[in-house]
Amino acid sequence: MMNLIRRVAYFLRHRRAEADLAEELEFHEAMVSREMEQDGADPVAARALGRRAMGNRTLAKEDARAVWIWPWLDSVFQDLSYGLRSLWREPGFTLVAVLALSLGIGLNTSLFTLFNALALRPWPVRDPHRVVTVFAIAKNPPKGFDAAHGFGPVEQRYLTDHSKTMAGLVLTRGEGGLHLDAAPKTRVDYTTGNYFSLLGVDMERGRGFLPEEDRPESPSAVVVLSHSIWQNRYGGDPSIIGRRLQLDEIPFTVVGVAPEGFSGTSPELTEIWLPMASAILLHPNDRWARDFLNNADSCCAQMAGRLAPGFTREQARAELSVLHADFLRQNRETGNGVLLAGTPMLQQPHRETRQIYAILGLAFGGVMMVLLLACANVGNLLLARAAARAREIGVRLSLGAGRWRVVRQLLTESMALAFIAAALGLALAWYLPAVLFQSMVGEVSFHLRPDTTVLAFSVALAAFSCIVFGLAPALHATRGSFADALRKQRVGAGRLRGLLLTVQVTLSVILLAGAGLLVRGIQRAQKLDPGFAIEGVATVSFDFPISAYGGARMNAFFSGVEQGLRELPGAPKFGWTLIEPLGSGRRMAGTHLPGEDEKHSRPILANASSGGYFDVLRIPILAGRNFEAADRDRKVVLINQAFADRYFQGQSPIGKNIYFSDPYQIVGVVGNASVWGLEPVEPCFFTPVSFGSGPRLMVAQTPANIAAITALAKNLDKRVHLRVTPLRDNFDRWLSSSRLGAAVAGMLGILALVLASIGISGVFAYVVQQRTKEIGIRIALGARPANVISVVVGSAGRSLAAGLTLGLAGALAISRLLGQYLYGLSPLDPVTYTTVIAVLALAGLAATYLPARRAVKLNPVQALHYE
Amino acid sequence: MERKSPELLPGTLDLLILRVLARETMHGYGVAQRLKIISDDVLEVGESSLYPALQRLLLNGWVKAEWGASENNRRARFYTITAAGRKQLNAEREEFHRVITAIQKVLETA
Numbered sequence: 001m002m003n004l005i006r007r008v009a010y011f012l013r014h015r016r017a018e019a020d021l022a023e024e025l026e027f028h029e030a031m032v033s034r035e036m037e038q039d040g041a042d043p044v045a046a047r048a049l050g051r052r053a054m055g056n057r058t059l060a061k062e063d064a065r066a067v068w069i070w071p072w073l074d075s076v077f078q079d080l081s082y083g084l085r086s087l088w089r090e091p092g093f094t095l096v097a098v099l100a101l102s103l104g105i106g107l108n109t110s111l112f113t114l115f116n117a118l119a120l121r122p123w124p125v126r127d128p129h130r131v132v133t134v135f136a137i138a139k140n141p142p143k144g145f146d147a148a149h150g151f152g153p154v155e156q157r158y159l160t161d162h163s164k165t166m167a168g169l170v171l172t173r174g175e176g177g178l179h180l181d182a183a184p185k186t187r188v189d190y191t192t193g194n195y196f197s198l199l200g201v202d203m204e205r206g207r208g209f210l211p212e213e214d215r216p217e218s219p220s221a222v223v224v225l226s227h228s229i230w231q232n233r234y235g236g237d238p239s240i241i242g243r244r245l246q247l248d249e250i251p252f253t254v255v256g257v258a259p260e261g262f263s264g265t266s267p268e269l270t271e272i273w274l275p276m277a278s279a280i281l282l283h284p285n286d287r288w289a290r291d292f293l294n295n296a297d298s299c300c301a302q303m304a305g306r307l308a309p310g311f312t313r314e315q316a317r318a319e320l321s322v323l324h325a326d327f328l329r330q331n332r333e334t335g336n337g338v339l340l341a342g343t344p345m346l347q348q349p350h351r352e353t354r355q356i357y358a359i360l361g362l363a364f365g366g367v368m369m370v371l372l373l374a375c376a377n378v379g380n381l382l383l384a385r386a387a388a389r390a391r392e393i394g395v396r397l398s399l400g401a402g403r404w405r406v407v408r409q410l411l412t413e414s415m416a417l418a419f420i421a422a423a424l425g426l427a428l429a430w431y432l433p434a435v436l437f438q439s440m441v442g443e444v445s446f447h448l449r450p451d452t453t454v455l456a457f458s459v460a461l462a463a464f465s466c467i468v469f470g471l472a473p474a475l476h477a478t479r480g481s482f483a484d485a486l487r488k489q490r491v492g493a494g495r496l497r498g499l500l501l502t503v504q505v506t507l508s509v510i511l512l513a514g515a516g517l518l519v520r521g522i523q524r525a526q527k528l529d530p531g532f533a534i535e536g537v538a539t540v541s542f543d544f545p546i547s548a549y550g551g552a553r554m555n556a557f558f559s560g561v562e563q564g565l566r567e568l569p570g571a572p573k574f575g576w577t578l579i580e581p582l583g584s585g586r587r588m589a590g591t592h593l594p595g596e597d598e599k600h601s602r603p604i605l606a607n608a609s610s611g612g613y614f615d616v617l618r619i620p621i622l623a624g625r626n627f628e629a630a631d632r633d634r635k636v637v638l639i640n641q642a643f644a645d646r647y648f649q650g651q652s653p654i655g656k657n658i659y660f661s662d663p664y665q666i667v668g669v670v671g672n673a674s675v676w677g678l679e680p681v682e683p684c685f686f687t688p689v690s691f692g693s694g695p696r697l698m699v700a701q702t703p704a705n706i707a708a709i710t711a712l713a714k715n716l717d718k719r720v721h722l723r724v725t726p727l728r729d730n731f732d733r734w735l736s737s738s739r740l741g742a743a744v745a746g747m748l749g750i751l752a753l754v755l756a757s758i759g760i761s762g763v764f765a766y767v768v769q770q771r772t773k774e775i776g777i778r779i780a781l782g783a784r785p786a787n788v789i790s791v792v793v794g795s796a797g798r799s800l801a802a803g804l805t806l807g808l809a810g811a812l813a814i815s816r817l818l819g820q821y822l823y824g825l826s827p828l829d830p831v832t833y834t835t836v837i838a839v840l841a842l843a844g845l846a847a848t849y850l851p852a853r854r855a856v857k858l859n860p861v862q863a864l865h866y867e
Numbered sequence: 868m869e870r871k872s873p874e875l876l877p878g879t880l881d882l883l884i885l886r887v888l889a890r891e892t893m894h895g896y897g898v899a900q901r902l903k904i905i906s907d908d909v910l911e912v913g914e915s916s917l918y919p920a921l922q923r924l925l926l927n928g929w930v931k932a933e934w935g936a937s938e939n940n941r942r943a944r945f946y947t948i949t950a951a952g953r954k955q956l957n958a959e960r961e962e963f964h965r966v967i968t969a970i971q972k973v974l975e976t977a
Contacts, residue, residue, distance in 0.1 A: 006926055020934075021918065024895060024944045027937070028914055031896040034939075060914035067922040 010068050021064055025057045076412070083413030093385060094417070097378045100755055101421035101465060104371035106428030107748075109450065109458045111367050113433045115360055116453050117446035119346035123265050124447070126200025127306075132313060133348050134169065134303040136324060137336040140599070148339055148349040152298035153216075153276055156192065158327050165316035166305040168198040171276060173301035174266050178282070179248050179545055179721075183233070189270040190279055190301075196224070196256070198306055199265070204230070206241040206256035209275050216293040219277035223252040227260040229271045247274075248282055248545035249719070263445040266302065267345055270445065276301075285550025296331045304343065313340050345446075362817060366511065366748050371461070373507045373752055375469035376500045377759045382414070382470065383497055384766050386477035393477050407474045414470025415463070422462035426450055429458070436740070472496060498799040501763050505800055508756035509807025509836060510814060515749030516832040517815055518742040521822035525735055528823060531673035531681065532581065532617040534727045538701035539580040540709055542694070543721040551692035557716055558691035564712040572705050575612030576695040581675040582730035589660040591685075593647055601660070604643070605676055605684035608693065613686075614638075614670055616698045624654040624668030631688045637664040641672045643683035658685070678734055678823060701726055738821060753843055760800070761847035764793070768851045772858065780860035789852045800844060804837065811836075880912065880920050881929075882963060885948060885956040888930060894943040895921060921946060929955050 010017055087094045122128035135148035151159070156171045163169070173190045180186040196208020204227055213220035223245060225234070234240055243254045252274075264270025274282075279289035292298045307316055321337040328335050341348045346356060386393070396406055434448040450458075476496055542557075549557075558576075565574050579585040588603035611627035614620075622641060637658060644653050657663040664687065672681040689695045699705050706724055713720045768775070775788055815827035887893065887901050899917055902910045924930040929952030937943035948956070 003927065006928065010926075020932075020944065021922075023942065025914060025918065027894070027941055027943050028896045028899075030941065031937075057914060060918045063915055063919040064922040067919050067926060 007068060007072060014068075017068075018061075018065065021061055025060060029057060079409045079412035080416060082409065083416045086413060087416065090385070093381055096758065097381055097417055098421050098424065100374040100377050100758075101418060101469075102424035102428070103751060104367075104374035104425075105418075105422050105458060105461050105465065106425030106432070107367040108364075108371055108461055109422075109425050109429035109454060110432040110436075111360070111363055112457045113429045113448060113450050113454050114437065115364075116451065116457075117433075117448050118356065118360075119344050120453060121344055121447060121451070123199070123343040124262050125265075126202075128343060130307045131199065131343055132305060132307065132316070132340045133343055134305055134320065135339045135341065135349055136299075137339055139334050139336045146349070146351050147336070150300040151303045152295070152301065153192070153293050154296045154298065155324070155327050156301075156303060159320060159323050162323050162326075163316075163319060165308055165311040165319045167308040168194050169303055169305040170195045170198055171301040171303055172265060173276070174268060174270070178272075179246070179543070180229075180233070180272065181246050185543070186229075187268055187271045189264055189266060189273050190276045191273050192276050195273070196258075199304075201262055202259055204257040204259045206254070208256055209273070214275040214277045216277045216280065216290075219280050220275060221250065221252045221278060221281055222255045222275060223247065224256040224258055224273040225254060226258050226263060226269075226271050226273075228263070230257045247272075250281055250545075252278075261447070265304065265343070265445070267444060267446070269443040285553070296327075297333070316340060358817075363744075365814070366514065366745065369507045369511055370748055370751055370755075371465060372468070373504055373511075373755045375465050376503045376507070377469075377755050377762075378417070379469040379473055380497060380500045380504075380759050380762055382473040383476065383500070384762060386410075386473050387766070387770075390477070397478065403478045406478045410474035410477060411466065411470050414466045414474070418462040418466035418470075419459075421465075422458045425461075426455070426458050429454065436744075439740070497763055497766070501759060501799040502803040502806065504756045504759040505803025505840070506807040506810060508752040509804060509840060510810045511752035512749045512836045512839065513807075513811035513815065513832060514818060515742075515745040515747075516836055517818055517822060517825065517827065517829060518738075518745040520829060520832055521818075521825045522735065522739055522742040524825050525678055525738065525823035528674075528678060530582075530675075530678065530731070531671060532619050532675060534731055536701055537616060537727045538699060538706070539577075539583075539725045539727065539730075540697040540699060540706075541580070541723045541725070542696075542713060543723065544717060544719055549694075554694055555691045557713075557720075558695065560716045561697070561709070561712055564715075565709070568708050570704075572700060572702075573612060573615050575614070575616045575698045576610040576689045576691075577613050577698055578608040578689055578693055578695050579675075580696050580725070580730065581617065581673075581698075581727060582677065582734050586676060591658055591660045593659070594657055596659075598659075605682055606660070606687065607675070607684065608687045608689040608695070610689050610695075613698055616700070617673065617675075619673045620671040622669045622671055623652065624666070626668060627686075627688055631667075632690065634688065635662055635664045636667045636688065638668045638670050638686045639666055640670050640681065640684050642681045643685060644669050646683050678731075679820075680824070738823075741821065753839065756840070757843045757847045760844050761851065763799075764848050764851040765854075768855045775855050776858055776860045776862070779858060785856040788855050789848075791855075793848055793852070804840065808833065808837075878959070879963070880916060881924060882956065882959045883910070884917075884920055884924065885929060885952055885959070888946055888948040889953065889956055892945050892947040894937060894945050896943070898946070924952070927955075928952075 123131060125131060134151070136151060138147050138149060151171065153171060156169055159166075160169050169192075171190075171192045172195070175188045175190065176185070178186050178188050191209065193209045193211040193214030196203065201208065203224075206224075208224060209222065212218075213222050225240070230236060230240060234243075237243070240254050240257060244251050245254060246252075258273070264273075277293060279292065283289040305316075307313065317338060317340045320340070324335060324338050339349060346353055393406060397403065429450050437444065437446075437448055473496075542561075544557075562576075565572070579587055587606050589606040590601040591604040591606075592598060592601040609627070611629075611631075614626055623644075624638075627636070627638065639653060639658075647653075648656070653666045653669060656666050658666065664685075670686070674681055676682065676684065697709065699709065701724070710722055713722055771791065775791065778788060778791070811833070812828065819827055883902060884898055887898050887905075893901065895914075895917055898921075899912045902912055921930070921932075924946075925932060928949060930946045930948055932944050932946050934942055935945045
């Protein structure tokens, strides 16, 4: 053992060691030639001898060095080839072990690949570790809002001009859907003119933006395409640079194509980049763009920067905090400093970060348990094998092999097993995260393939699992003497197997219970009453070039649609809403109540709608009245039941005011409806919708209705695209990620069950094999099958019972963490636990059946001849 | 002309080095000299077997090495026997005796 440590130490400092050796040999030679001169040899002869010694010296060096390496390498190869041969000889064992381990390692590696992409991998830019994301900290953020927020372009210019610690700062701001040529919904990032040059992105074609293309006073209509959009929509056109494209019907010129593998610096995939200032060109009728670019109090674009050479992150933070405070003071505001973070998403201070970490933690717990289960299983199989190989090992020990040497040999075999499994696991991780994430979230900018970090992780995991499943059996197998081995008596084997069995049962109860709860939660959610009509209702969204539409034209368009709908034969019910039910949008307004001042304002979900919205969705008006046409210009508001319950306990809210910027009078209370998501309903309110905000239409989804609406809209403006989304689709999409979670959990559960069954059946089979003689005698003496079976089962019964108890306790404790993913199902749901125990009991019975049958069918004569 | 040193039994050189070092700490060249003198010039050990043997002893933890100044004030590596080395020396010595006695017996009586 010490030997190994010295060897490792030698390798770690082999340069030094070799220099030592060289110097030592030189000294030796010098001494030899000095001796010769003293003996009277003439200098020429001495030198000749010296030259001859030279060859000697090289040889000596080689040989001396080899002492450290060869015997060791040689023995490793020997162990390895021996181990591989013995794995090859037992393909059944090897297959099961490799399969179980590669699933365990593969699942862990897959999850780590995801974690690596979200939390560890920096942006794919030049020298990424010098790039930081920058956030301003708000002094008194409203409760529920992030304290960390972004910056506006005016402040970005101020900070860039004054900062010495940053080589430069960039801003990015995403925009959802622009029409690129005819295709709607192209994901755009507005960036400052220095974006590509500061981050150091090597363009595939053309160039990045120039600073002069991003001046608010003279914006340039230029665009950079992503590699994928260049390939997919323009067929990789080699002459793309200089080509004119239509963005929202405004001509833009392509100046560059981003390299493959650079899909932007926001979590969503970016398809095209535009200079920040070109927002003015795309929103000519909208004050927003000009205000955003020119007003000092505009904010909330993502800022990132590159540290100037020689400055640390802390120095930059200190300087930027001072500059930020100066900037705010000039605008008579205050803040709370700035915060610098890394570029990976989970290093940035977002509110979702904690939740994502919680989910990742749960998932890691699950897959780690599967790995441990697999290890326990393989450990058990190895024990059984060690029993079969007891004689071989006993002979080797008694022939003088050191115990450590035999343990090492057995561990090398385990290591070979673990590394084969790790290779297969990596293959799994190459596909699983990318495929799962794509089906769950869609295209993202993260790199979801294993990289060297992931490789290191899986190697560490293989080594770890090898120790977990291989060490105890190896130590165990080499215990005791040759005589013991020949007598086939292994003290303590039963205890170790029992322990492993307990661990397996415990883990599978926990995994199965977790999976069962998630699956039942989903079933429950599907039957959930959302509190509004879903079947047969659709949302119609109108996409038109934003560039062509200001508030006034929007108003005219939607008034025209409404007018047309009123005149339709049959007068279908319809309603307007700013935010579609169960869409991805969420809008909060800082709100305070009568008798409170602005400091008490809290974020409350806020939608804007027309009275028809509640009719179409069949949300009841519980008190007061619905919106009427004239409300469009009044400051009135409808609140939901949850709002009334929480903030007006017992009193009638009708006629009272709530405040968000202005006072709004409550005119009615509507029923609770899960329009924001399938969680318990939170307080929310509705204000009258204005057509200028570009609302969506809610209507019964009949072919006649849809055709009529399409005709109406196209009649008013040919450029309009209509999108019809059945609410059922939104509902299903809302559940899809949970459903996927439940499916993954279910798969883990089934995997756990299979592994545990193999383990249980292995233990029983071993008991039968070990006690064949005893069983044979019992049968010969007239024991009934029941007695025989009780001998077999009884020996493992205690471990089973212990496993079930521990597993149940663990599951009860852990299930509480799942609370928010259960859609109101109790984490103590009795159905789940009863089912899990029943399933495990059944699996246990099934696993016992074969060995028990073999025991009962034993022919006493054969049994006594056994061995 | 260089005389060929007689072939030693495997492991014997390690034993001899340990024995020499058991008396005092020495550098590699010193060990070779000492072996040569004591054995009346019979055992002349070349670098190509001396230094691998010393590395082997280091690897096994039977000696340790330290840099120091030689008698003519050059930097030289000095080897010292460790406790484990002494133990090994005693064990090997007995074993060697046994084997040599056996060999002699065979040579004389067979």
